[in-house]
Amino acid sequence: VPKYLNSQDTLIFKKSSTLYLLSFAKEYxxxxxxxxxxEGYFDALAFHRAGIKNAVATLGTALTKSHIYKLKKLTPNIVLAFDSDSAGIKAALRSLEMLIPEGFNVAIAKFEQAKDADETYSKFGVEGLVRVLDNSIGAEQFVVESLAKQYDLSNPSGFNTFIKNLRNWERLFSSNPRSLEKFYEHASATAGVMKEELKSLLASQQSQNQGNQYGQYNQQSRSYQQQQNIQLPKTPVKKVPTTExxxxxxxxxxxxxxxxIEFTPDLLEGKAREFFLIAKDLNVSLDSLSKHMGEYVKEVFDKIDFEVDDKIVEYIKKDLELRRIDKRIAEIDALVxxxxxxxxxxxxxxxxxELVRQKMKIKNQK
Structure with missing residues (x-):
């Protein structure tokens, strides 16, 4: 039995251009x-019953250009709350192929303890849906993770097919430099290669046969190294500096x-929080620090071998503001x-x- 049964289109009712609950959700x-x-009525209703009234649903149909036109007049930001099964993942990927070229900022809700919003609300109530929205991931990460699950990346053939499929998404994300960089970061981490190496692989126009030969050569090379117990020198990877x-x-x-920069130590993590609880003003010198704190500061100095400019200052301010919002959201969750x-x-x-809206707005700032 299908999950949703729709009536036939009429002269005044067309599923392909109708978004369920839009009239109620528009102002929110x-x-x-x-x-x-x-994806469906019950999922959108679950959000509304939970007091989250900016949810709408397609009427059992795929996303259409008519749907996109209506949404674009209201907001450039979308969270896809599709089912967590394979059909839902495919539907989300198809929707992304339409939304990204239109300039939407898209996140994908992750249902891990239930298959959809309706089941989440039934099992976990308001808090369950709030957690799902909090755990939403960016389109770039979702695409890479979804593709990676389809292939065995330890197998040369699977790896090459994965890279080939990434090329199509690279073209889609290329309209937004910020999204493209995020895509490269997630893809390179998943593929286990440096970002520049990934870009080179994506740019190459090797045929499938050439790709397989390259993969087989690498596999044979690794096998030989293992047999001969050859230890290749490791290139030290410099850690990216954090806000702390x-x-x-x-x-x-x-x-x-x-x-x-205005902040309080409770926004920081690790030894940085401890350091700034001590260094409440600008009078602390390196010589006055304890041994373990002095070693920590030295480690920080080793990470940064470039000038700090206004762009870095703006990045820090933005990150701290996001942390303030997350802290306030956590406080509200506890009160709820x-x-x-x-x-x-x-x-x-x-x-x-409202805090989530502010958070999305800050994240989407270039």
Whole structure:
């Protein structure tokens, strides 16, 4: 029995151009500046019952240009909340092929403990749907992960087919430089190669036979190395500095830039939090630090061998603001679990939705 039974199209009703609950969700979508797009009625209804009223659904049909036109007038930001089964993943990929060229910023909701929004709400209530939205991943990561699951990347043939399929998505993401860089990062990490090497592989126009020969050569080479117990020298990989690293480095080397950044130690992680609990002003010197803290600062200095400029300062400010929002969202989530009044819960969820909107807006800033 099919999950959804639709009536036939008529002169005034066409499934391919209708979005379920759009009339109710329209104003909420404008307010929070993103839409949750579901596959079916029950999934969209589940979000609305949970007080998350910016959800709509296609009427059991694939996403169409007419749907896209309607959504584009409301927001450039979309969260795809499709089923977690293979059919849902394929539908999400097909939708991305249409949405990305239209300039949408797309995230994909991850259903890990249930197959869809309706089941999530039935099992875990409001908190379950909130977690699903929080765990949404970017389109770039979703595409790479979905393709990687289809192939055995340890097998040369599987690896080459994976690279070949990545090329098609590279072309789609190329319209947005920021998305393209994210795509390269996820793809290179998944393929186990450096980013520049991945770009070279994608740019190459080798035939499938050449690709297989290259893969077979690499496999034979690795096998020979293993048989002969040859230890190849490892190239040290320099870790990318974190926000914490930059702040510690700027504290000592760029005090004027450091003063431009407002933060509290509780926003930081690891030893950086400990350091800034000690260094509440600009009077701490390297000589005054304890041995283990001095070693930590030295490690930070070793990571950064370039000048810190205004772009890095803006990156740090943006990252810290996202952390502030995440902290506030976590506080609201804790309160939602405690309150018993529906009105109080509604107010908290409204505030939370606004914070999520702010978070998406900051992330999409170039």
């Amino acid at each position: 979508i404008k307010q929070v500046d993103y839409v949750i797009l579901c 690293d930059y702040l510690v480095y700027m504290y000592f080397n760029y005090p004027e830039l450091f003063k431009q 679990l405690k309150v018993t009044s529906d009105e109080e819960k509604r107010i908290l969820l409204k505030a939370r939705t």
